[in-house]
Amino acid sequence: MRRWTLIFLLAWCAPSQAEPVAVNKTGDMLQALDDLALAAANQDLSLVKMQPIDTALAKRGYENPHIRILFLGSASAVRWAEVVEPRLLNLLPLRLTLIQREGRVTVMSDDFEPWLREFPEDPAHQMLLAWRAELKAMLDDFMRQ
Amino acid sequence: MKQRIQQVFLILVLAWLGISAHADEPEPMLLSATAQGKNMDQAVFALGQAIVKHKYSFVRQQAIDARLVPYAEEVRSVRLVYFCEFAKMDRVLRLDPRGAQLMPCRVTLVETPAGVDLIAVNPAWITQNIPTLHGECQELKRDYQAILDEASQ
Numbered sequence: 697m698r699r700w701t702l703i704f705l706l707a708w709c710a711p712s713q714a715e716p717v718a719v720n721k722t723g724d725m726l727q728a729l730d731d732l733a734l735a736a737a738n739q740d741l742s743l744v745k746m747q748p749i750d751t752a753l754a755k756r757g758y759e760n761p762h763i764r765i766l767f768l769g770s771a772s773a774v775r776w777a778e779v780v781e782p783r784l785l786n787l788l789p790l791r792l793t794l795i796q797r798e799g800r801v802t803v804m805s806d807d808f809e810p811w812l813r814e815f816p817e818d819p820a821h822q823m824l825l826a827w828r829a830e831l832k833a834m835l836d837d838f839m840r841q
Numbered sequence: 842m843k844q845r846i847q848q849v850f851l852i853l854v855l856a857w858l859g860i861s862a863h864a865d866e867p868e869p870m871l872l873s874a875t876a877q878g879k880n881m882d883q884a885v886f887a888l889g890q891a892i893v894k895h896k897y898s899f900v901r902q903q904a905i906d907a908r909l910v911p912y913a914e915e916v917r918s919v920r921l922v923y924f925c926e927f928a929k930m931d932r933v934l935r936l937d938p939r940g941a942q943l944m945p946c947r948v949t950l951v952e953t954p955a956g957v958d959l960i961a962v963n964p965a966w967i968t969q970n971i972p973t974l975h976g977e978c979q980e981l982k983r984d985y986q987a988i989l990d991e992a993s994q
């Protein structure tokens with residue numbers, strides 16, 4: 697009986713976790729934004745918008761989550777998606793989430809895994825892999841600064 | 842006593858199977874609605890009204906390639922509308938910071954010869970493997986669909 701109860705509990709707690717591309721380094725939000733701007737330029741990506749979730753919530757009386765979102769992209773990615781798979785326009789512009797905690801800033805991309813599973817065939821799959829690789833290269837550059 | 846325990850265990854297993862079967866129902870990737878006969882400006886206006894009616898705040902709208910090409914060359918047939926609800930945003934971020942990938946809420950509007958398609962990524966699809974956020978995102982999905990349906994009337 698106890699064995700079955702254990703199996704039941706393990707099965708209940710088993711769901712897998714999705715993990716996006718993420719890096720973190722010492723510093724504050726403003727320094728991280730500067731470094732990301734430079735890393736984006738090095739990858740021929742343009743900054744579209746910075747969404748200050750932190751100040752938006754704090755000025756309305758909520759706890760400051762120390763989170764900002766950076767939207768970035770390229771015209772070629774938009775044209776590519778229009779031709780290959782217009783549903784993937786929903787991923788553009790690409791996004792990075794910045795989280796500041798205890799003197800470190802974590803930068804993470806959106807999770808590409810559900811999209812890669814949904815589009816298992818080329819050229820859409822290849823396009824998603826290319827976008828993820830572009831973001832990873834940018835984050836590697838960010839870490840080197 | 843043993844029989845009673847077996848009965849309770851059987852009930853628990855059946856309940857779990859029921860929940861699992863429901864949880865395994867695949868979520869659609871996209872939520873959508875079509876505003877038949879409307880042009881882009883009319884659809885954006887209707888969407889703005891639906892957003893406010895459902896107690897969300899309009900954040901901004903832009904072309905899909907805004908700031909990637911000169912303004913005069915921006916695509917006119919694909920626009921993005923962003924909106925949010927601050928209390929929900931606060932709640933989701935307290936649950937799991939990965940919820941930031943759902944923020945702000947977004948609808949993509951695509952003009953077609955028949956009207957304007959309003960498309961949103963289903964937040965419940967995004968969080969299928971993030972148990973901490975999935976419940977909250979079911980509610981968010983219902984809000985999205987209600988807003989899309991209202992804006993497409």
